[in-house]
Amino acid sequence: MIKFALIKLLLMDDKIFQEKIDKDRKIEPKDWMPEKYRSHLIRQISQHAHSEIIGMQPEGQWISRAPSLRSKMILLAKVQDEAGHGLYLYSACETLGISRDQLISQLHSGAAKYSSIFNYPTLSWADMGAIGWLVDGAAIVNQVSLQRTSYGPYSRGMIKICKEESFHQRQGYEIMAELAKGTKEQKDMAQDALNRFWWPSIMMFGPHDADSPRSGNAMKWKIKRQTNDELRQSFIDKTVGQAEVIGLKIPDPDLKWNEKRGHYDFGEIDWEEFWNVVNGNGPCNKERLDHHINAHQEGEWVREAARAYANKQIKN
Amino acid sequence: MKETTNVWEVFIQSKNGLAHKHAGNVHADDKEMALQNARDLYTRRNEGSCIWVVKSTDIVSSESEDSESFFDPANDKLYRHPTFYNLPEGAKHI
Numbered sequence: 001m002i003k004f005a006l007i008k009l010l011l012m013d014d015k016i017f018q019e020k021i022d023k024d025r026k027i028e029p030k031d032w033m034p035e036k037y038r039s040h041l042i043r044q045i046s047q048h049a050h051s052e053i054i055g056m057q058p059e060g061q062w063i064s065r066a067p068s069l070r071s072k073m074i075l076l077a078k079v080q081d082e083a084g085h086g087l088y089l090y091s092a093c094e095t096l097g098i099s100r101d102q103l104i105s106q107l108h109s110g111a112a113k114y115s116s117i118f119n120y121p122t123l124s125w126a127d128m129g130a131i132g133w134l135v136d137g138a139a140i141v142n143q144v145s146l147q148r149t150s151y152g153p154y155s156r157g158m159i160k161i162c163k164e165e166s167f168h169q170r171q172g173y174e175i176m177a178e179l180a181k182g183t184k185e186q187k188d189m190a191q192d193a194l195n196r197f198w199w200p201s202i203m204m205f206g207p208h209d210a211d212s213p214r215s216g217n218a219m220k221w222k223i224k225r226q227t228n229d230e231l232r233q234s235f236i237d238k239t240v241g242q243a244e245v246i247g248l249k250i251p252d253p254d255l256k257w258n259e260k261r262g263h264y265d266f267g268e269i270d271w272e273e274f275w276n277v278v279n280g281n282g283p284c285n286k287e288r289l290d291h292h293i294n295a296h297q298e299g300e301w302v303r304e305a306a307r308a309y310a311n312k313q314i315k316n
Numbered sequence: 317m318k319e320t321t322n323v324w325e326v327f328i329q330s331k332n333g334l335a336h337k338h339a340g341n342v343h344a345d346d347k348e349m350a351l352q353n354a355r356d357l358y359t360r361r362n363e364g365s366c367i368w369v370v371k372s373t374d375i376v377s378s379e380s381e382d383s384e385s386f387f388d389p390a391n392d393k394l395y396r397h398p399t400f401y402n403l404p405e406g407a408k409h410i
Contacts (some may be wrong), residue, residue, distance in 0.1 A: 031380055077360075084357055091341050099320060100343060160340075164361070303321070310345035 021222050026152040029095040037221050041151055042096050043112070044223065049089035050107050050114035054288050056082045058122040059131060067125060074171050075128060081168065085161045092153040108293050116274070117200050119282030126179055126186075126193035132172015134194075134201040134239070140165050141235045142205065150222035173242065180246040187247075194243070195251045202266070203274045205232040211271075236264050322371055324350040326358055329366040336368050344369075 013032050020027065027033055056079050063079065066072035090100055106112035117135050122128070143165065147158045179190035206228040209215060218224040226234075236255075243250050254267035276282065321343045327336035339358045344350035350369040358364070378386050394400050403410065 028380055030377070081360070084360065087342070087357055088340060094323070101320065157340075306345040306349060307321070310349075313346055 018220075021150050021220075024150075024222075026155060027150055028152045036217065037223070038096055040218060040221070040223060041154065042093060042098055044218075045089055045093040045096075045154055046098075046103050046106065046112050047114060049086050049093060049103070050112055051118065052082050052086035052089060054114045054118045054292060055135075056086075057288055057291055058118055058120070058284075059128060061122055062125065062128050065125070066128075071128075071175070078132070078168050078171060081164050085164070088157040088160055089154075092151075092157045095153045104296060108289070108296070110280070110289075113278065114288075115204060116277040116282060117197075117204050118288060119277050119284045120196070120200055121283055123196075124189050124193060126176070126189040127197070129172050129175030129179060129190060130193035130197040132168050132170075133176050133242070134172070134197050135204070136165060136168040136172060137239060138201050138204045138235050140169060141231050141238070145226045145231060146224070148222075148225045154223075173246075176248065177246045180248055190246075191248055194248050198251050199270065199273075200277075202232055202236065203269060205229075205235070207271070207274075233263050236266055240264055321345055322350070323373075324354070324369040325372050325375060326354040327368040327370070328354075328358055328364040329368075330364060332365050336366065339363075341372060342369070 014034060017027075017031075017033060017037075020031075027037075059075060059079050059082075063072060063075050066075050090103060093103060094100060103112070107114070122131070140162065143158050143162050147155060147162060149155045149158065176190050176194070179186040181187075206212060209227045209229045212228055215224065215227060219227065240250060240255065252267045254265065256265050258265045277285070280286075322345060323341050324344055324347075325341050326339045328339045329336045339354075342350055342353040342357055344353050347369065351367060354367050354369055355364075359367070390396075
């Protein structure tokens with residue numbers, strides 16, 4: 001009898017929760033939420049946070065090799081922003097009842113993922129351009145959509161991040177534009193970066209909707225507001241014209257304006273490559289993770305010292 | 317057992333004369349570090365003229381589930397709003 005009443009109560013909670021979502025009300029940390037909503041958010045937000053943090057590595061490698069003081073200062077500020085974005089997202093994730101230590105250890109054990117795009121190497125200065133223009137560009141499309149996500153702390157984090165992000169894309173596009181109007185070597189370098197980063201960038205939106213098993217609940221709960229394919233299409237439609245303006249060619253022979261759809265058609269994505277990199281076999285997976293683990297372990301004495309100092313102050 | 321770092325809520329006054337507004341939180345072991353971390357994280361673009369940090373555990377919040385009954389005492393006091401009152405025609409500056 002008691003069990004029956006409990007089940008009924010839970011069903012009620014579920015109904016009230018969905019009604020709130022349907023009315024576009026935000027869910028806040030102390031509100032009741034289905035366990036699957038909570039775990040979906042923890043997975044998605046932590047993956048997002050880890051991506052910002054791991055994403056500092058491919059760009060960080062070029063800070064000391066930036067071609068001018070101006071570009072060095074800008075890149076430094078951009079990488080610092082990525083750290084900030086990671087922290088906003090960790091904060092949002094922690095409101096769901098998981099600690100920062102748990103989040104970091106899930107990253108280190110491989111239980112939590114980060115965006116596969118950061119498992120590709122940055123071989124030339126033009127890659128800083130391609131990352132800012134394409135990778136940040138793709139991230140912006142996704143994050144603008146997530147500003148309307150149903151979880152309050154995540155939504156507020158996205159709003160803050162979007163405000164800061166557009167400088168990132170412009171700095172990348174500026175690098176590409178400069179190189180594209182430079183010497184033949186410079187233009188080739190820009191084209192080569194575009195060739196290598198184009199397909200991984202459009203893979204950032206994840207599998208096609210039909211092959212994306214978790215999308216159903218995420219859309220119903222308004223965690224996601226647009227599907228992977230909708231977001232990908234929107235990114236491609238925006239980017240084609242930008243490539244034309246600077247005279248670079250997107251490496252897809254099937255890319256063509258479709259008058260009827262009002263969108264660009266594009267070629268088939270190599271999903272084997274996508275899953276290969278997701279599952280740990282990309283060119284830099286091991287390097288990126290090892291670097292984070294080492295930095296974290298080497299920083300342990302600093303955290304210990306800060307704690308000891310704080311405890312001493314309390315005693316005095 | 318490893319101790320966990322304190323979480324501090326951050327409030328920023330964007331301009332002299334305005335109220336402080338909640339911006340987010342930071343992890344830090346002591347108050348000085350909390351202030352510095354808050355500065356680095358939340359005011360990278362001159363967003364503030366003053367920062368408060370408060371330990372998260374020291375904040376008391378009402379429960380959003382009880383918000384209806386909690387705020388109920390204000391519901392039937394429409395006379396607290398200026399629009400409640402009937403004014404004679406032609407009255408000005410009131």
